[in-house]
Amino acid sequence: MSGKPDPEGGVRGRIEVAREGDVLALTLAHPGKLNALTAAMWRDLAAGMGKVAGHRGLRAVIIRGAGGHFAAGADIAEFPVERGDRVAVRRYHEHVIAPALRAIAECPLPTVAMIQGVCVGGGLEIACSCDLRIAARSARLGVPIGRLGFPMAPAELAGLLSVAGRAVALELLLEGRILDAAEAHAKGLLTRVVDDAELEAETHRTIRRIAAGSPLAATLNKRMIRRLQRPEPLDEAELEDFFSYSDTRDHREGVAAFLAGRPPDFGADGPLPENEEED
Secondary structure (H helix, E strand, O other): OOOOEOOOOOEOOEEEEEEEOOEEEEEEEOOOOOOOEOHHHHHHHHHHHHHHHHOOOOOEEEEEEOOOOOEEOEOHHHHHHHOOOHHHHHHHHHHHHHHHHHHHHOOOOOEEEEEOOEEEOHHHHHHHHOOEEEEEOOOEEEOOHHHHOOOOOHHHHHHHHHHHHHHHHHHHHHHOOOEEHHHHHHOOOOOEEEOHHHHHHHHHHHHHHHHOOOHHHHHHHHHHHHHHOOOOOOOHHHHHHHHHHHHOHHHHHHHHHHHHOOOOOOOOOOOOOOOOOOO
16 A cells, blocks of 8 residues: 655655565554554555455464554644544544454454554554564553543553553553563563564564464464453353364364374465354
């Protein structure tokens, strides 16, 4: 998705979508603004995540930033237009940002945020919607929106809360403090932290570890974790549907490979073999 020239001759923000082998890479790019997200970028991010269904053989999605940074939140320069009154504020958060975060969180494939530089506000919301967060040691994370005079919208807060927990979410929102990567990792915001020069290599190793496992198992684990976050117990139909994996090729191949002492071959037909479908 290409950016368009702005009146001052620069380039507006864009989401670059590219297939890299068995990975779909989405790059947040807004030159000169630390990849601050415009309303168009939020919409394109949701659309980019929607492209997963059109690519067979994918094993994971990477979300990263361009130019040495992840993303510096929303583009505040748009606020007078995009969030000009109460109706517009609600529309912006519920119909622009929320669908993008939901598309990431509900993606059937494993999602990995590759974080360097600034990752604040909406950037941290995107990272928290991913399954794994690999960060460079020099990365900085936080949510200083209290200084802008507004709280975090419910759909956005849900993602932060699920990763950070109540205590850390309150600390970030009430103090507005920016954490270095080491502290963010210690507080549970990050999966792991590596030296800056190792970030790309470690992200690649993470994807290879994911790809070595069953794509069906990855999808079912993600689905069940989301389901178990709801308070009501599983019913019989849900349990029967879950255990239907026992009839799939991935299950047969995984067990057979283990017994034969060889690496499993889960094929390259995508995350849901034998026509299994994500609900």
